Amino acid sequence: MKRKNIILKQVARYFILSLAAFFLYILQSTPGFLQVFGIKPVFLFAFAITLSLMDENWQTGLVFVICGLLADLSAGKAVGFYTLQLMTACACGAVAAKFFLKVNKTNCFIFSFAATAIMLTIDLFFSFMMGDFTGKTIYFLTGVLITGAYSSVFSIPFYYFIDFINRRFKRFDAR
Amino acid sequence: MNFRSKIAKGFRVLMLLLVGMMVYAASTGQLTSLPQKILGAAAVPFQKLTSAISYQVEAWTDKTFDVDSILRENEELKRQLALLRAKQFDYDRIAMENEEFQKIFETQEKRSEYKTVGANVIGRDGVNMFYSFTIDKGEGDGVEVDDVVISSEGLVGVVVETGPNFAKVSTLLSPNVKVGCIAGEERDVGVVSGSFDLAEREMCNIDYLPKETKLKKGDLVGTSGYGSIFPPDLVIGTVEEVVINESGSSANATLKPAADITNVKVVLVITDF
Numbered sequence: 001m002k003r004k005n006i007i008l009k010q011v012a013r014y015f016i017l018s019l020a021a022f023f024l025y026i027l028q029s030t031p032g033f034l035q036v037f038g039i040k041p042v043f044l045f046a047f048a049i050t051l052s053l054m055d056e057n058w059q060t061g062l063v064f065v066i067c068g069l070l071a072d073l074s075a076g077k078a079v080g081f082y083t084l085q086l087m088t089a090c091a092c093g094a095v096a097a098k099f100f101l102k103v104n105k106t107n108c109f110i111f112s113f114a115a116t117a118i119m120l121t122i123d124l125f126f127s128f129m130m131g132d133f134t135g136k137t138i139y140f141l142t143g144v145l146i147t148g149a150y151s152s153v154f155s156i157p158f159y160y161f162i163d164f165i166n167r168r169f170k171r172f173d174a175r
Numbered sequence: 176m177n178f179r180s181k182i183a184k185g186f187r188v189l190m191l192l193l194v195g196m197m198v199y200a201a202s203t204g205q206l207t208s209l210p211q212k213i214l215g216a217a218a219v220p221f222q223k224l225t226s227a228i229s230y231q232v233e234a235w236t237d238k239t240f241d242v243d244s245i246l247r248e249n250e251e252l253k254r255q256l257a258l259l260r261a262k263q264f265d266y267d268r269i270a271m272e273n274e275e276f277q278k279i280f281e282t283q284e285k286r287s288e289y290k291t292v293g294a295n296v297i298g299r300d301g302v303n304m305f306y307s308f309t310i311d312k313g314e315g316d317g318v319e320v321d322d323v324v325i326s327s328e329g330l331v332g333v334v335v336e337t338g339p340n341f342a343k344v345s346t347l348l349s350p351n352v353k354v355g356c357i358a359g360e361e362r363d364v365g366v367v368s369g370s371f372d373l374a375e376r377e378m379c380n381i382d383y384l385p386k387e388t389k390l391k392k393g394d395l396v397g398t399s400g401y402g403s404i405f406p407p408d409l410v411i412g413t414v415e416e417v418v419i420n421e422s423g424s425s426a427n428a429t430l431k432p433a434a435d436i437t438n439v440k441v442v443l444v445i446t447d448f
Contacts, residue, residue: 022214022217022218023221025214025218026218026221026222026225027225028300028301029218029222029297029298029299029300029309030222030225030226030228030229030298030299031226031229031230031296031297031298031299031308031440032229032230032232032233032299033225033229035301038437039301040299040300040301041301042300042301042302058184058185058186059185061185061186061189062189064189065189065192065193066214068193069208069210069211069214070211070214071302072207072211073207073211073214073215074298074300074302075300075302075303076300076303076307076335076336076343076345078197078200078201079196079197079200079205079207079208079211080193080194080196080197080200083193084190084193087186087189087190087193091186120302123302127351136371138371138372138375139304139371142304142375143304147301147302151301
């Protein structure tokens with residue numbers, strides 16, 4: 001197959017993944033969407049982490065950056081706050097998937113939960129832990145652990161979606 | 176190029192790009208970068224659509240499944256109405272004589288002079304536990320950072336970030352929003368701010384009240400207007416409970432915001448006062 005065609009297919013692949021991240025941002029910010037007892041899922045983290053475990057191409061980093069920038073925008077954080085954390089988590093995920101971890105739904109869920117919980121804990125630490133605020137334990141339980149677990153549940157449908165995209169574009173992977 | 180060096184090179188380039196964006200955003204004193212503003216602006220039409228659908232679904236489910244709560248609310252309202260009718264005569268007389276009535280009237284007159292922009296709530300995010308939200312009006316409509324956001328019931332929050340056609344609003348429930356207030360008949364001065372545990376119950380704190388405060392449950396709390404962000408005499412909410420600090424040097428109170436912050440759908444942004 002011609003190199004140009006391969007490049008075009010690769011561009012299409014990452015455009016689809018970026019578009020998916022964009023629509024996940026819209027769904028994530030929709031008022032009341034999949035909200036249970038006031039807790040909403042954070043799709044972008046679960047999506048980026050699952051993608052890092054399943055796609056070993058370096059171009060995936062662009063999707064991580066888009067997910068991170070959208071997460072920063074969505075949460076009203078300074079640019080780079082979640083992006084840097086997500087990039088680091090995804091780099092760890094990619095390395096783990098390449099050398100140590102078997103990529104399946106369970107591991108995607110566990111890794112996604114761990115990474116989301118760590119990122120939300122860092123947010124809690126830098127945003128509020130240093131101030132004299134009460135109720136931080138409640139926030140940790142609901143805002144970090146439960147939100148992390150709830151968000152990570154969506155790593156399973158993302159697993160199937162990314163698997164579909166990977167199978168569809170596998171033969172165009174740059175060698 | 177092998178896998179490791181490709182990954183490392185790609186990672187380095189992306190990190191450099193990101194740090195560049197962060198430095199640029201920091202140098203311009205903004206939270207968001209240009210790519211984020213573009214993405215945010217592109218998302219607004221879709222957010223309007225999805226939020227409209229979500230509100231329709233919510234209204235339908237409320238009507239369909241919350242009949243019991245509507246009936247309970249109806250009973251409670253009937254009871255309150257009967258109580259209010261009994262007191263109406265006295266209230267009318269007091270209102271006619273009350274100087275405060277004149278002050279409120281003047282405040283209303285003043286409020287009509289505020290420059291405001293109506294906006295719809297089109298986004299709420301799961302990461303933020305203090306119910307911050309996105310509105311569909313931004314720089315193009317004259318909305319700026321630190322503009323005050325109110326609903327028909329009272330103060331909601333303050334704009335913390337703007338894009339071309341959207342803005343992010345941090346609510347009263349956030350510990351990062353501090354509002355100077357005047358409370359009760361004695362017009363005690365304090366500072367309203369959110370906290371983690373009270374945000375769960377959709378309430379806020381009033382700190383730094385004088386220890387001899389005579390505030391009681393139900394007293395009205397409004398903005399003091401000290402500082403340049405919040406105009407004076409906007410309704411913030413009502414007092415729920417007053418507690419004297421352990422040190423005894425000051426008092427704290429719990430405040431129930433007048434605005435339904437967690438469910439507000441339409442707001443007014445005060446762009447000039």
